[in-house]
Amino acid sequence: MGTLLQFGGFAIMPFALLVLSGEGAYPAVYGQFGAALAFLLVGAGLHTTQTAGLALATDIAPEDSRPRVVAFLYVMLLIGMTGSAVIFSELLRDFSELKLIQVIQGVAVVQLLLNIVALWKQEARNPTLTSASRLRPQFGESWAQFRAAGGSTRMLVAVALGTAGFSMQDILLEPFGAQVLQLTVGQTTALTAFFAIGTLGGFALSARMLGRGGDPYRLAGLGAMIGMFAFAAVVMSAPAQSVLLFRAGTALIGFGGGLFAAGTLTAAMAVASGSDSGMALGTWGAVQATAAGGGILLGGGIRDAVASLASDGMLGAVLSGPAIGYCFVYYIEIALLFATLVAVGPLVRTTRTNYAQSSAKFGLAEFPG
Structure with missing residues (x-):
């Protein structure tokens, strides 16, 4: 469908x-x-x-x-997105x-x-699971089961805050580099590579930490904390006119975002194992997608509004220049990630799930066939 x-x-x-x-x-x-x-x-x-x-x-x-x-x-999602972007650029x-x-x-x-x-052949056919006569729980029953398995409102709030905190910059980093740091088109395009490298590093570290029995909420909190320092680095790159600091901040945004996404999805999968998997992961996906879309929309709108006020002199002589609108959004993202830490804190170890594996290597050995 x-x-x-x-x-x-x-x-x-x-x-x-x-x-x-x-x-x-x-x-x-x-x-x-x-x-x-x-x-x-x-x-x-x-x-x-x-x-x-x-x-x-x-x-x-x-x-x-x-x-x-x-x-x-x-990782496969990132590879697919990167590969398709290259293909589209050639075709167009x-x-x-x-x-x-x-x-x-x-x-x-x-x-x-x-x-x-x-x-194709991912799941064995089981007519009893799709039978029209099968008893199907009502939404309220599935929701109660989801809550009982650990799907708290706090968990969903943490997902929403963290996702919005990492997403508001989605359409702002490249124009920030061009307008504030005078980067060329090629240099701003290369930011995607720094972001992707950071994200891949986050995924690798998350697999290693969780594979050793790490707590997914603690991992998500670590990602949010790294994100706060990453956005601070991006903000500081404007007065310092430091391209190196900006690139480091971009990579750290990807790194922190990778940790946060992997941690929250792993936590959602743990909840799904004790409840209806479609309800648990559907709720996680709905919150994540809504927060990401809303964050991107608000990020662009807030940047334009603040930049317009600054250009008209309504914010005073100090708050002027091309970086003001961007930095205002980055400050909001830092605040959202701090709120994410507040929301995630009580969730750490509220449900103990043992993800310990026989090997800490990041490989295909234990990937399901």
């Missing part, structure tokens, strides 16, 4: 964008509705597929190998509207085929 929703969204998207440009035979407002529908379908399909995939991973992965599973899931090098339609529709077909291949 998620794959089909994505296919429909990608099929609509290029034509909606063309109408949105105002060059079509219909008013641009039709393009706005079409684009909204297309992105809604793609987003809904993405998270439907993600939730089902995480629930499947929880079901088939032994408890002691889940830290490796979480780390490898995120000689841009045209027809080429855009072809690429997006090609994505629709490719994701359909890839998901079919990924699902």
Whole structure:
């Protein structure tokens, strides 16, 4: 179902964008509705597929190998995103509207085929689990089971705060480097590599720590704390005009974000093992996606609003310059990550899950087949 929703969204998207440009035979407002529908379908399909995939991973992965599973899931996600970005840049090098339609529709077909291949024989057929006569719990019953297994409101608040804290910068780091530190296009594009390296380091460390019996909430708290120092480094790079400090901060944002994401997902999988996996991971995914989307939206809006006030002189002579709008957002992210630490603190060791493994190596040996 998620794959089909994505296919429909990608099929609509290029034509909606063309109408949105105002060059079509219909008013641009039709393009706005079409684009909204297309992105809604793609987003809904993405998270439907993600939730089902995480629930499947929880079901088939032994408890002691889940830290490796979480780390490898995120690593493959990062590799897929990076690889597809390179492919798209090559395909759209000689841009045209027809080429855009072809690429997006090609994505629709490719994701359909890839998901079919990924699902093939992943789970043995069990007619009793899908029987129409099977008793299915009501939402309230599943929610009560989720809460009893450790899915507290505090856990969801921590996920929301931390995700928003790491996400608000998503569309701001590259323009910050260009506008404040005068980096070239090539230099700002290279920031993606620093961020990816930091994120991969976070995933590797999380697999190692959790594989040795570490607490997932403690790991998430460590990620939030590192994120606070990372954003402070980015803020300080502006008055210091230090590209090195900015790059280090970017890598640390990825590192802290990787630790936080791996820790919270591992905790959600532990809750899922004691309750309905779809409910637990669906709730985690809904909170995570909503916080990420809202954080990105607020980050861009707040930056523009503060920059506009500063350019009009309404914030005074001291609070002026191109960095003010960006730094205001980064300060908010530091505050959100501090609030995340407050929320995560009481969760540490409230539920003891032993993830200890026979080997601390970050490898495929214990990855479920």
